[in-house]
Amino acid sequence: MSEPRPILPEQLEAYLALKDxxxxxxxxxxxxxxxxxxxxxxxxxxxxxxxxxxxxxxxMTDLADGLVYSRSGLTYxxxxxxxxxxxxxAPAEDDERSTVVTLTQAGRDLLGVVxxxxxxxxxxxxxxxxxxxxxxxxxxxxxxxxDQMRAAPPRSATTRRSKRPA
Amino acid sequence: MSEPRPILPEQLEAYLALKDxxxxxxxxxxxxxxxxxxxxxxxxxxxxxxxxxxxxxxxMTDLADGLVYSRSGLTYxxxxxxxxxxxxxAPAEDDERSTVVTLTQAGRDLLGVVxxxxxxxxxxxxxxxxxxxxxxxxxxxxxxxxDQMRAAPPRSATTRRSKRPA
DNA sequence: TATTGTTATACTCTATAACTATA
DNA sequence: TATAGTTATAGAGTATAACAATA
Numbered sequence: 008m009s010e011p012r013p014i015l016p017e018q019l020e021a022y023l024a025l026k027d028x029x030x031x032x033x034x035x036x037x038x039x040x041x042x043x044x045x046x047x048x049x050x051x052x053x054x055x056x057x058x059x060x061x062x063x064x065x066x067m068t069d070l071a072d073g074l075v076y077s078r079s080g081l082t083y084x085x086x087x088x089x090x091x092x093x094x095x096x097a098p099a100e101d102d103e104r105s106t107v108v109t110l111t112q113a114g115r116d117l118l119g120v121v122x123x124x125x126x127x128x129x130x131x132x133x134x135x136x137x138x139x140x141x142x143x144x145x146x147x148x149x150x151x152x153x154d155q156m157r158a159a160p161p162r163s164a165t166t167r168r169s170k171r172p173a
Numbered sequence: 174m175s176e177p178r179p180i181l182p183e184q185l186e187a188y189l190a191l192k193d194x195x196x197x198x199x200x201x202x203x204x205x206x207x208x209x210x211x212x213x214x215x216x217x218x219x220x221x222x223x224x225x226x227x228x229x230x231x232x233m234t235d236l237a238d239g240l241v242y243s244r245s246g247l248t249y250x251x252x253x254x255x256x257x258x259x260x261x262x263a264p265a266e267d268d269e270r271s272t273v274v275t276l277t278q279a280g281r282d283l284l285g286v287v288x289x290x291x292x293x294x295x296x297x298x299x300x301x302x303x304x305x306x307x308x309x310x311x312x313x314x315x316x317x318x319x320d321q322m323r324a325a326p327p328r329s330a331t332t333r334r335s336k337r338p339a
Numbered sequence: 340t341a342t343t344g345t346t347a348t349a350c351t352c353t354a355t356a357a358c359t360a361t362a
Numbered sequence: 363t364a365t366a367g368t369t370a371t372a373g374a375g376t377a378t379a380a381c382a383a384t385a
Contacts, residue, residue: 014292018300021308024315025299029195031322047374067344080376082345087374104343104384126180133191134184136321141314142187148307149190155302156197213351233367246353248368253351270361270366 032132039128044121045091049076049084051125054093054118057110064109066099093117198298205294210287211257215242215250217291220259220284223276230275232265259283 014022033048040046046054056073057063071081085108088094093114099105134142180188199214206212212220222239223229237247251274254260259280265271300308 012292012296014296014300017312018296018308020316021303021312022295022299024312024319025191025195026199027319028315028322029191029199031319033192033195049375068342076375077377078344079346079378083375086345099343102343102385106344126178129188130178130180130184132322133188133318134180136318137187137314142184144310145314146183146187146190148303148311149194150186152299152302153190153193153197156194156298215352234365242352243354244367245355245369249352252368265366268362268366272367 028133032129035128035132036125039124040121043124044117046117046121047084049074049080050088050093051121053081053084053088053108054110054114057094057108058115058118063115064107066105066107068105070108088114194299198295201294201298202291205290206287209290210283212283212287213250215240215246216254216259217287219247219250219254219274220276220280223260223274224281224284228275229281230273232271232273234271236274254280 037048040048040051044051052074053070056070057065067078067081067085070085071078074081076084085094085096085106088108089096093111095109095111096106097109099107137145203214206214206217210217218240219236222236223231233244233247233251236251237244240247242250251260251262251272254274255262259277261275261277262272263275265273303311
């Protein structure tokens with residue numbers, strides 16, 4: 008089979024630049040989170056997700072929706088956070104199957120410690136090098152791309168049981 | 174200890190969109206590489222880097238320049254690839270300290286097997302959702318950002334703090 | 340039976356530091 | 363001494379599948 012459509016140089020450049028920028032940025036961010044708060048990227052994302060909720064609580068399933076991890080991976084991370092006293096876990100009142108994860112005050116405090124550095128890294132590495140027009144363009148274009156990717160079927164969170172009869 | 178500069182909503186959106194798109198794309202790409210060729214992302218990158226050289230060879234140090242890994246990590250990956258028969262390793266002729274990694278025919282063949290699917294994933298998830306103008310914008314803006322990030326002082330720009338158990 | 344989450348297991352990856360050898 | 367690379371080790375992260383409990 009021939010290759011579907013030869014990728015154009017500018018298309019390749021767009022893809023590679025996106026990939027490289029994201030990788031370099033992620034690397035710097037993870038180092039900052041580790042150095043300033045002993046957190047990994049996934050752990051920080053979980054804490055930040057919880058803080059975005061007025062109640063500071065989310066079910067495991069709701070948390071998983073925003074992340075790219077398997078369920079067991081999320082359980083593992085939640086256990087780490089609980090062990091560090093940054094969240095608590097308890098069965099949901101309305102559905103005993105569900106686990107509600109709640110941000111503790113210590114978790115909130117740690118976010119307060121880590122956020123300034125986090126913002127600083129993102130600003131100095133990414134935002135400060137962009138014009139306002141650049142930022143508008145990136146936010147608009149990639150925002151649309153993200154929405155389309157999320158709407159697409161191949162979601163990784165769908166570790167659902169496949170019903171293919173043998 | 175106020176946050177240096179409050180991040181604007183559009184700035185945050187640009188950052189988060191970039192992060193999410195890259196993560197979703199990477200996830201899809203890695204799955205394709207694994208399914209079609211039994212390769213991890215880093216391994217594919219090494220093979221692709223070698224194929225981009227007319228000679229099909231690169232020194233370990235040259236390879237490391239394009240990747241974000243530590244030396245030991247690169248050694249590990251190179252060993253995996255060698256074990257799979259996709260590359261060979263030999264000391265450089267002009268400098269006995271250096272190791273030259275060479276793409277084998279099997280490695281080249283595997284790239285041939287994997288590339289069509291790889292391109293297809295990138296096109297369907299990213300490129301096909303973008304206009305030509307979008308692609309030009311992304312390539313230009315992020316290309317510049319990447320160059321600046323690479324030129325920037327490595328990783329010591331971030332603040333240093335004591336570690337916390339997590 | 341389906342859903343929610345955990346556990347058990349096995350494996351991959353990554354980093355740090357110590358080490359060898361060449362320059 | 364500095365550079366190129368490997369090895370030893372150790373820890374963290376992830377996925378899959380089996381499992382338990384609730385709906």
